[in-house]
Amino acid sequence: MTERELPPAGVTAYAPASIGNFAAGFDLLGAALAPLDGSLLGDFVHASFAPEASFRLEGPFAGALAGDARPNLVLRAAGLYQEALMALGRPAGPFALRLEKRLPVASGLGSSASSIVATLAALQALCGEPLGVSELLELAGRAEGSTSGGIHLDNVAPSLLGGLQLAVPGRDGRPAARRLPWPAELLLVVVHPEYQLATAQSRAALPERPAWGDTVDFAGNLGGFVHALHTGDRALLARCLRDPLVEAHRAPLVPGFRAAQAGALAAGALGCTLSGSGPSVFAVAEEEEGARAIAAALQQGFAKAGLSGRAWVCTLDLEGARILSPVPRHLLLEAHP
Template sequence: MTVKTTAYAPASIGNVSLGFDVLGAALEPVNGDTLGDVVDVEQAEQFSLKVSGPFAHKLPADENTNIVTHCYEHFLEACVKFGHATHPVAMTLHKNLPIGSGLGSSASSIVAALHALNVHFGSPFDKDALLHMMGELEGQISGSVHYDNVAPCFLGGMTLMTGQSSPVTVSLPLQKDWYWAICYSGISVSTSAARDILPTQIGLGTALDFGRQLGVFVHALHSGDTTLAASVMQDVIAEPYRKSLLPGFDEARAFSMQNGALAFGISGSGPTVFAVCQSQQDAQIIADWLENNYKQNEDGFSHVCSIPAVGAQDKQG
């Protein structure tokens, strides 16, 4: 009997406002809903890829242009390079995350695909090796290698990128009493377009603010000072420019901050926004308001989430 390996990879928040390209967090709806892509891998006579799910129709019809196909090719090249045995597989991508949503959609597909392939082939690569592959594949889409979505998606929790080859990332303490109201508006914002709108240089004062905030945030998490941590969650790099791409952003921020949010920001490149709250009730009130006022079309949705300690998960059967 052919063993099928299935991997799930959760959505994620890139940047988390104050950590442009170096900070990320995984997301998990508190009501048990699935918020992430799933990839199946089975042994086959030749490679094939099927795509299903609510956002499958947004992907290119040609399987050769799908990022999951690129993951398979990249993984096999690595196996051959290091002398690991391979065979063709049939893969299925269940595309549950919207494209260009700011929820780490491409990262979720990449992580689920590479994690499923690694497990299916007997785990020939360790976590750092897989993270390097994931970053390289993400770079094919966004135009630059960065780990702020793939790392938390793969490992879970909130992750800080080291800028080193090993370890690629370190985990930060989780604030378990924080709830994250998130809302995807339904429109699409490409990562490359969101990067193009940014200035190529920033002033010394902005750089100092960025470094100070990130340092204080990491210290506050380790010392358990949630009030201090929330107080520095302000995006001085990207939000001043990117919010022009997000209809209703200023109104959403104003409502959230007036109704219990500790912080409010753009998830990744947007258009998804998030509000950090100290109670699930406050988070639900904000999520409901965003659903009714920030969402632009029927593709949009909102959730109250926590940050899971576990990222990608797999099973065989």
């Protein structure tokens, strides 16, 4: 193999933040986020081949994970990826991994999904892309489910594939997702209050089984949401940008949520609810000036509860996970003999 043909010895992958549930689709819908200012809102994972496995944690939110006794999600995702490669009879590592944790943990912004997806994207590029997209999606869902049980796609699917994704039945019972059409002019306003809400705590607040009426309402609302997107029915979309299933149970866990939600709707939001399991909140705006007003209203609502909040005005990230900086092997070897 020539120097030109050698696989990259080091890559950096980025996976965007995401909104889970996306109001209408508990555990089924998710949207990848791209701030209007062009910044990258998500985690970075650096991966390279190494004589022995190693893991390093850094970034502005690394401290929130430093004391966690459980294996980091990067290591869980890497372990699943190595198992998949070994099942194909391919060498699998060792890898040196470094996570730049840029998303706040327990935030409702798909923080765990971003770390998982960035890891899989980095290893996939490093190893010559041996797995298919459906296989990566399944690995991501399994890694995400290691903290909440089962396979969860609502955050990992958009973070991996971009856009607004709906989890659908796959072949042979395997997980699958489909991108939904989203009006390009509609903006997503996201505010993260300085407050942590663990996914496990948020799920514990939910009833073991929802009432039949709530289930039917949820199904009709989700169906209406999907129909509105495909037909361009803006009025129906606004009616369906709500969470009829879990919001009522989780709202008391987030100080200031109801005030923030009321303020956003009064400022013209088409809809407003928790992002994922919270505490972050998202709203949908029809234009940028209105989005700024909605962001201010959300922040004011949280301020009434004594919480400051950071705001982003976003479009959908249509690309999903991507490689930012492959490093040719011969350059790395020259720098680190």
